[in-house]
Amino acid sequence: MTIAEIIKNKDTLKAQKMGQLKKADGVSFTLDIPDNVTVKAVNGDADTLQVKAAINTTNVLDSHMDVHIPGLWSKSLKENKNIMHIQEHAMSFDKIIADGKDLKATAETMTFKELGFNLKGDTQVLLFNSTVKRDRNTFMFKQYADEHVNNHSVGMMYVKLFLAVNDDKYEDEYKIWQKYYDQIANKADADSNGYFWAVTEAKVIEGSAVPIGSNQVTPTINVTEPDKSTPKSIQEPVKATPKTNLLLSLIS
Numbered sequence: 368m369t370i371a372e373i374i375k376n377k378d379t380l381k382a383q384k385m386g387q388l389k390k391a392d393g394v395s396f397t398l399d400i401p402d403n404v405t406v407k408a409v410n411g412d413a414d415t416l417q418v419k420a421a422i423n424t425t426n427v428l429d430s431h432m433d434v435h436i437p438g439l440w441s442k443s444l445k446e447n448k449n450i451m452h453i454q455e456h457a458m459s460f461d462k463i464i465a466d467g468k469d470l471k472a473t474a475e476t477m478t479f480k481e482l483g484f485n486l487k488g489d490t491q492v493l494l495f496n497s498t499v500k501r502d503r504n505t506f507m508f509k510q511y512a513d514e515h516v517n518n519h520s521v522g523m524m525y526v527k528l529f530l531a532v533n534d535d536k537y538e539d540e541y542k543i544w545q546k547y548y549d550q551i552a553n554k555a556d557a558d559s560n561g562y563f564w565a566v567t568e569a570k571v572i573e574g575s576a577v578p579i580g581s582n583q584v585t586p587t588i589n590v591t592e593p594d595k596s597t598p599k600s601i602q603e604p605v606k607a608t609p610k611t612n613l614l615l616s617l618i619s
Contacts, residue, residue, distance in 0.1 A: 370561055374537055377530055384525050384564065389431060390456040391520035391577045416499040418465075418511050419588040420452075421482060422472075422574035423493040423521040426550045428557050429582040433528070434547060436567045437491040440474045442526075443570045451573040452497045454507050456522050464507050464576065465497035472496075472571065479552060484584055486552040493521060495574050498593065507576060516587045518580035526568035533561045552584075 373380065425435040444450075450472050454462040473494050479486035501508040510516050531547060532540035540562075547565045551557050 370532055370534055370537075373530070373562055374532065374540065377540075381528065381530070381564075384431075384528060388522055388524060388572065389433075389569075390522045390575065391518075391579065391581050413512070413592050414501045415593055416508065416511055417591050417593045418495070418497045418499050419590075420495045420497065420516070420519050420574070420576075421492045421585045421588060422495050422519045423523075424479075424482070424490040424582060424584045425492075426488060426490050426552050427582050427584050428551055428553050428560075428563055431564075431581055432560065432562065433564045433566050434531075434551055434557075435569070435582075436547065436550075436565055437476070439566055439569050440491075440493055440571055442568060444472060444474060447571055450571050452495050452499075453522075453573050453575050454504060455577055456520065456573070456575045458573070462504065464504050465495075465499055469498040469500070470495060472574070479584065482584060482586060482588070486584070488550065488552055490552070490584070493571065493574065494588075495519075510576065511587065511590050514587075514590070516576045518577050518583055519585040519587075520575045520577045520580040520582070521569075521571060522573040522575060524570040524572065525566060526570060528564050528566045531563050531565050533558070 368376075423435060423440075425437045425439070428434050449466070450470065451458075451463055452465040452470050454464060473496075475492050475494050476489055477492050478489055482490070482492070499508055499511055507516075529543045530540050531543035533544050533548075535541045543565055544562075547563075548554070548557060551563075557563055
């Protein structure tokens with residue numbers, strides 16, 4: 368879809384986005400996944416794990432062509448007390464990983480390097496601290512214990528979003544581009560596509576463990592046994608420079 372077509376269909380595209388639950392779409396970027404992000408301190412007979420996971424990060428152009436802007440979760444985190452940590456966006460009892468008193472959801476500012484990615488700047492992380500119990504979801508308990516969960520995804524509803532276009536003949540959209548472009552970590556991808564949606568407010572419904580996220584800067588930060596050891600964080604960022612040719616198959 369050309370920029371002219373996007374502008375022409377802006378209202379329809381925006382309505383479609385706001386009318387659906389956003390989740391991982393199976394279209395991945397080619398950002399390199401860090402090695403050894405999770406540092407395991409788990410005995411084989413453990414029944415409970417403490418999992419710290421980056422469910423979402425701001426300032427990244429994702430495969431929905433969205434850039435989440437810091438502060439977008441503030442209102443929702445105050446109001447929604449029923450956020451869930453679930454498996455692959457499946458809202459069913461057997462897919463729940465943690466909820467209620469076993470889940471604390473916060474928004475915290477970190478650097479991309481602290482998350483293990485060789486990207487410049489800061490990001491606001493939608494962070495889940497989850498008490499994961501073997502008897503609640505045995506499969507995902509083992510996936511976290513064995514360090515197999517490298518990506519997460521937020522299930523959310525859009526509240527406020529704005530189209531940004533890199534073309535000064537579209538005055539309003541170009542102003543949005545100028546306002547938010549500098550904070551995007553993967554600018555080359557914004558440049559190659561020429562537009563993005565700036566999401567300034569969203570409602571958090573759930574956060575999921577997924578094989579590949581729409582935003583791949585969503586690692587498991589650490590996994591420990593509660594009260595057995597001090598969680599170990601990422602020791603240093605990956606040295607390989609992430610790839611930035613993020614052409615999306617959903618753009619035509």
